[in-house]
Amino acid sequence: MSRLTSRQRQLVYLTGILVLMAPIIVLGMPTTQQSGNLGIIAQKRLEYELGEPSLGNVDPASATMNLVLLGLRGVAANILWMEADHLKDTKNWSQLKSTVESIILLQPHFQSVWKFQAWNLGYNVSAECDAVPDRYYWVKEGVKFLTRGTERNTKVPELFHDLGDYYGKKIGRADEHVLFRQYFIVDPDEARWKGGPDEEINPNGIDNYLVAKDWYLSANDKVTGGLIEQHKMAWPIFANYPFRSQMDYATIRQEEGKFGDVTSEAWRTGYREWTEEYGRMDFATPGGVVRFEATEDEIARLSEQDGFPFEEKLHWLDRYQNMVNYRYWRLRCNVEGNADMAGARGDLANGRRLYREVQDMEGARAALYSSLEKFQRVVDTYRLPDGTSQLLNDETDLTESILKGILIWRSIVKDVFGEEIPAEYPMDELWNEPRYEALRVELEQQFNAWQGTMAR
């Protein structure tokens, strides 16, 4: 039938291949040649940042693996994934880790793989261990793994945000957070880190919440400047994580009984960032663009710009502020940054300690009184036109602390020294406030019950 010799047929095939490939070769030429339409694919790839190098670091081993497996990458990844699940079920952690490494060689730009397996290491495996140092070890493994994920995928905001969560929420809020936070500064692997932090995750030896803040900040940068969207949560909430992390840092210092300048400064930084950075960000709402810290003039200007009525814009601004609790945190930072406030909290904690642990009744009485005085000053600072204090309206935790302070002070005055309670004393407005009657009674009962156990 065919009169072509095999050599001729080969030539025909070759010509066909060349003809079909020509456009690809021409369009796909490297862009260094400045020659019109040549290399258009490479140009576009650069323009839309689709080349692998623009996604993140290129791992030669990963590239080789994918080449060697040809089209079987998906199959191999599936098998490895099943293997990883099996290893996890049978608690073979070290091999789970190396299997996960292999999966990642195959699918380096699939963000779910990084998230899922980091979660496996940092949360699931960690929780299986009983010893806290072991748990911390696996949290670190998760963190290190996810860090590599961000290096390989420099434009994926969620990975950066997740890392912020590991540093902030896993290390800072887990059941074991007291030890975790210590380990973050002084790693339990002392043989290796010589009493310092694990430099792979905390090279500067700073607080975990501050590290978290940095990661959240980069996550924000990826969202505002990048190609890839985040689908984790509403953008105004996503965006406030770094600033909230700063406040978490200040809060936990207070919880740990550190009331000095560093803590006050942390609050002031929090206030500044909240109002000057977060508060100046533009957010799109159904009522157009809003800015949390906008003045009335600014709102008017914004409403002119996008044509939404002023009233509507105000409405949406309010709703969005409520969504992120904007005003509360603004006030909180402002108050806690106040020197009197820090002093008040410090004196209160000191007074309670002197009363309960040292049994220094004189000292306790003085410290508590001084604390109440300072609270009074702060409360007066934030007094509203109707006479109530904004502080006491919003801060139930604070009112509870102050009430406890008054309770102990009154008990010392009356029961220890046998004196009459003065008719007026600092913060007595709170003690006498009918709104807190129920809370006061409950606290008194608790206090009496505690004293009862002590007496026994």
Add this chain to the structure above:
Amino acid sequence: MFEANPYNLGWAILQWVAALAVSGILALLVGFVISYLALGKKAPAAIKDTLKRGFDDLTKLSGRRIGALAYLALKESLARRALYVLGTFIVLFMAANLFLRTPEQDVPAKPYVSFVLTVVQWLLIPVALLLSCWGLPADIKDRSLHTVVTKPVRRSEIVIGRMLGYGLMTTMVLVVVALFGWVWIKRVVPARSQAQLISRVPVFSSADDVKDAFFFIDRAGNRQQFAVNVGDIWDHRSFIEGQTNSRAVWQFENLNPSRIGDDLRIEYRFEAFRSHKGNVDEGEGVRFRLFFVNEAKKLRVPFPQTGAGVEIREFTQETVRGATAGTEEEQAVLRIPRELRAEVAGDPSATGEKVDLFTDVMDNGKLQVEVVCLDAGQYVGAARTDLFIRLPDRPFAASYFKAMFGIWLMVLLVIMIGTTASTFLKGPVATLLTFGLVILGSPLRSYMEEQYTDRYQKGEVLGGGMLESAYRLVTQMNQQSPLPENFGTKTIQVLDEGVFSGLAIVRNVIPDFRHFNMTEYVANGFDVPFNDAGAAVLPSIMTVLGFFIPCVILGYFSLQLRELESK
């Protein structure tokens, strides 16, 4: 795969003889039918003649001829660039850092060890396959075999010679690779994990009835095979509750104090489970206490003797923990002195009489060990192999090279099967068949056994047999819901029954490659046992020997009874 039960050699040999006899009789019957169809009345004489010749050819072997043929196969392998595999291996290892993310100081030794052993296995299997499956067919196709068989060479000698030659070739490769891997492990495993490169010699609890070797006592004081399930997907361990009567009990037998050494070393693999957080800020672990019990003498000897018990050290092979790396504490070892004091019943604070663990508590080599959890509301999880007596360690080389020996035996088996297959199949088909057997024999073997046990011991396979499962898949039917009653499903079930019977038969002749895979021992720092029903030295040797004889017979007859002219 590890079972902590001895390999039943007698039973295995019996099974082997039976399988051989049945296959022999079947082959004879088939041979008779075929020759009767071809030769008619002359068939019995022909069969008799063939068998007689077969007997001669299989018994009157010449060492020199086999040697020459083996030498030929060796030269052929070299000519076929079998040594390239060494290059591949070394390149792989140079690239291994990329896979294992080294150097990380706190990576345990386990992934390195299992990497080496896995790579060696999966590198040598293809070499063995390609050599053994393609050699003879190529020889027949080139007709170079004609020149050989016109010499006074028995065809059995050709089969054995080939096996031997390829075996020698792969042995040489394996020796190089094993030494290379050894040096690599020693160099690459982080300094702190080097201590994990050991070869523990465990003694596990045992008894005539395995149910006596390990059991639980529940809260009410009743004996149970299982304790509390805490909802773990892996049902390997059962959990006992703290501050109750619950106990886990191990019974050891045939202990020999002279082999144990001065102190009794007990290693455990317990897991803690908390039902409440406990005092987490102080980092306190869940604690347990051991009791050495001699019920006849009413002796209960606690360890630790006083104090708060032992905090569980978990997953010792999975991490490297700082300062304690390599210590016995890191390895979860309890060193128990011989001289102890017994408990005074009903008074935990009193110190009882002095006892010697080996002479007073141990009874004729028997020792009972009990474990209780000390924290109320918390649990300790244990399985039979989670507590063992540690005899003096052997060097890491012992287990490493034993595992290599296992791989060597496995490769020999692959070569034997491949060579045999190549006597009646073309290269590609023989390769597929042999590789199929390897896959059936190792990764799929466990699945096969599971199906077999479900069908013939538990009586029911969830979701049914092959066709029924396919039916359920296609119709998206739940595994548990009953099949509709109709002719179609009846047929399916009957056919599936046939498949199961096939499985039951085939199961006995497919080699169990799991015997050869000793990686887990070495990776976890254990000595490779000589005799175990799972992976061990003895069953590996027996499997290879068991297949050698039928492979030679089958290979001989299929070479003898075919015309070598490939027309």
Add this chain to the structure above:
Amino acid sequence: MQAETVIDVRNLSKVYRDFWGRKKVQALNALELNVRKGEVFGLLGPNGSGKTTTLKLLLGLLFPTEGEVTVLGKPAHDVTKNERIGYLPEESYLYRFLNADETLDFYGRLFDMPASVRKERRDELIKLVKIEGARRRPLKEYSKGMTRRIGLAQALINDPELVLLDEPTSGLDPLGTRDMKDLIIRLKEQGKTVVMCSHLLADVQDVCDRIAILYGGELKVMGGVKDLLESQDETQLLTSTLNDEAIKEVEAVLKKHGAQLKQVAHPTSTLEELFLRTVKESQERPGRRFSPGERPGQSDSRPAQAAVKS
């Protein structure tokens, strides 16, 4: 006296079948053959006539469809008979990665020969087939002719009583062909039996005592070469050159005896002879070239040849 029978073939048939057992080719049909000790026996026939099939049946490489084969008194499938047989296959099916020494040593070991004997035989045979210079080169580098030579050497490694040669001269240059034929004659002189199959009739004619001609798997002719070729009704004279006059006188003399002169011509030598002479002289007097008209090995008095019909 009838010599002892070395090969006895009775009613031998061979049918090649396809995968489904259907008959494809009838390669041999009821062949009856016997070869006596000490003779050189030639199997002739065109391609596909069944020569090689016969040899392979003799060697037990193929199984007969019908009939019986006895070689050296044993059935064809008995491997012990091979101890006394040497076989040169049609093409030398040897291992290309071995060199000549290794090849001979390998086959020697297949005969279970001890090392010292192997070495001796090896050196002897390599000299015999003239491949001393290439004994350490792998066979894959050998030319066709050299491959034939080493093939022959391996066939003789065991000093066989019966030598089976399949197309022994194929692929050999005339020099090699002559060596091969000389060797066959030498083997015969040593009392060995040689069976060769070939379609090069000249070679067969030169060395064979008896031949059998196969066609389409059937035996057509069998007998002694001389008996088969000699024509009894003609006489051939060979003289030195005669002039026309002398020829006429001869013709007259013949007439007197009632015979007739059929043809008068100068005898032509065969090309093979010419070639061999040329090579021989070239070896003796290197560098010499023959001028046109001059012929190597030519004697001055050229014989005239006459075919006479009586």
